[in-house]
Amino acid sequence: MNDFIINNCSNTLDNNLSNSILKSSNSYDFHTKQDYYNKTPLVNLDSLSNHLGLKNIFVKDESNRFGLNSFKVLGSTYAIHEILKKNPNIGVFCTATDGNHGKGMAWSAKKYNKKAIIYVPRDTSINRIKAIESYNADVYQLDLNYEETCIYASQKCDDNGWYLIQDASWDNYEEIPSYIMSGYLTHFKEIEIPSKTNLQSKFDVIFLQCGVGSWASSGIWYYLNNYKGVRPKIVLVEPEEACGVFESFKNGKRISPNTSFNTIMAGLNCGIPSKNAWEIIKNGCDAVIKISDSDVRTAMRQFYYPLGNDSQIISGESGAAGLAGLIKVLGFEKSNDLKKFLNLNNDSKILLFNTEGNTDPENFQNIIS
Ligand SMILES: Cc1ncc(COP(=O)(O)O)c(C=O)c1O
Incomplete structure (x- = not known):
C-alpha cells in the first residue's frame, strides 16, 4: 500500500x-x-x-x-479585520483549535479589545493552552477530537450570539x-x-x-x-x-x-x-x-x-x-x-x-x- x-x-x-x-x-x-x-x-x-x-x-x-x-496569525488578523469592517459591534470571537490558530485568534481579538473564547480538543497540551490563555482568552478543553470540537464551538456561537472565526469550512460556513x-x-x-x-x-x-x-x-x-x-x-x-x-x-x-x-x-x-x-x-x-x-x-x-x-x-x-x-x-x-x-x-x-x-x-x- x-x-x-x-x-x-x-x-x-x-x-x-x-x-x-x-x-x-x-x-x-x-x-x-x-x-x-x-x-x-x-x-x-x-x-x-x-x-x-x-x-x-x-x-x-x-x-x-x-x-x-x-504563520497562523496571518489568517485570523485578516478575517477579524474584514468582519469588524462589516460589524464593528461584535463583542466575542470564538473558535476551535489544536493550538496555533487559537493563539493567533486570541492575539488578534486582544488587539481589537474583543473577548476570545477558545475550545481545544482532548489532546491539546497544557503548554499550548497556557500560550493561548496568555492573550486573555478563556480556554476550555473538551473530551472531543478536533472535528467534534469545531462542531461544539459552532453550536456555542449559535446559542450565545458569539462570532465563530474557524479556519475550516463546511456547508453554509464558508465566508x-x-x-x-x-x-x-x-x-x-x-x-x-x-x-x-x-x-x-x-x-x-x-x-x-x-x-x-x-x-x-x-x-x-x-x-x-x-x-x-x-x-x-x-x-x-x-x-x-x-x-x-x-x-x-x-x-x-x-x-x-x-x-x-x-x-x-x-x-x-x-x-x-x-x-x-x-x-x-x-x-x-x-x-x-x-x-x-x-x-x-x-x-x-x-x-x-x-x-x-x-x-x-x-x-x-x-x-x-x-x-x-x-x-x-x-x-x-x-x-x-x-x-x-x-x-x-x-x-x-x-x-x-x-x-x-x-x-x-x-x-x-x-x-x-
Ligand atoms: C504549524 C502549522 N502548520 C500547518 C498547519 C496546517 O494548516 P491547515 O489546518 O489550514 O491545513 C497548521 C494548522 O493549524 C499549523 O498549526
Whole structure:
C-alpha cells in the first residue's frame, strides 16, 4: 500500500465564494501597513541541498511572525479585520483549535479589545493552552477530537450570539474560512510575485503540510491563479494518523479519515478537510504523501542541527512536516512513481515552509536533545 497518491489535476479554479474572496483579497496591503508587521525570512539551506543532491532548498521560516511562533496569525488578523469592517459591534470571537490558530485568534481579538473564547480538543497540551490563555482568552478543553470540537464551538456561537472565526469550512460556513485563507496569501506574496515579463516561479517543487488544508489550498490557489500552467509542482504532506486529504483522494470525495489521530503533529491533527480547501486541493495539488512522527522528529533535528554554514531553524512538530515529506520522497527507490514524477535532481529548486517554531517548548526539547 503506497504512502502517496499522485493527482492528475485539472489546474482549474471553481467559480465560487472562496475564489471570489481570494481574488479580491487585499491582505498583503492590510498586513504590511500594521505596526506589528514583520516579513519572515526565506532561508537558503545550501549545505543541506548539496547533501540531498538538489540545487536549492529554500525555507520560508515562520517561527517568528508578528512576535508569535507560527504563520497562523496571518489568517485570523485578516478575517477579524474584514468582519469588524462589516460589524464593528461584535463583542466575542470564538473558535476551535489544536493550538496555533487559537493563539493567533486570541492575539488578534486582544488587539481589537474583543473577548476570545477558545475550545481545544482532548489532546491539546497544557503548554499550548497556557500560550493561548496568555492573550486573555478563556480556554476550555473538551473530551472531543478536533472535528467534534469545531462542531461544539459552532453550536456555542449559535446559542450565545458569539462570532465563530474557524479556519475550516463546511456547508453554509464558508465566508470566514475564505478570509482566513486570504490572510495566508500575504506570506506567499512575500516570497514571489510574478511580473508581466517573468511568469516563471523560482521553484520547481513545493511541499505544503496539511491539517484541514486551508493553508495549503491558499498556496495552491496563489500559484494556480498567478502562474497558471507554469506553476511549480505542489505536494501536500500529512501525518499518517490524520490523513484527511489522502483518504479523500482515495475515496474520490471529502471524508474524515478512519485513523487514530495519535500524532505529535498537533497542528496537522485534523479530520475531514475543509470544504473550501478541498475544492481547490482536488483541482490543483499534484500529490499527497503521508509521513510518520518519526519522519518529522528526524526533520526537526535536521533543521536544529544544520549542516556546514546553513542557518539553524527552530521548527516544531508540524513546522518540520514539509522537510520530512521531501526527505521521505528522496529516500524512495529510483523507480518509485512519485520520485520519477517530481523529477528531483541536482537542478531542482525546492520550497519548504517552517510553519511553526517551538510552539510546545517541552516536547521540542525532548525531541532535539
Ligand atoms: C504549524 C502549522 N502548520 C500547518 C498547519 C496546517 O494548516 P491547515 O489546518 O489550514 O491545513 C497548521 C494548522 O493549524 C499549523 O498549526
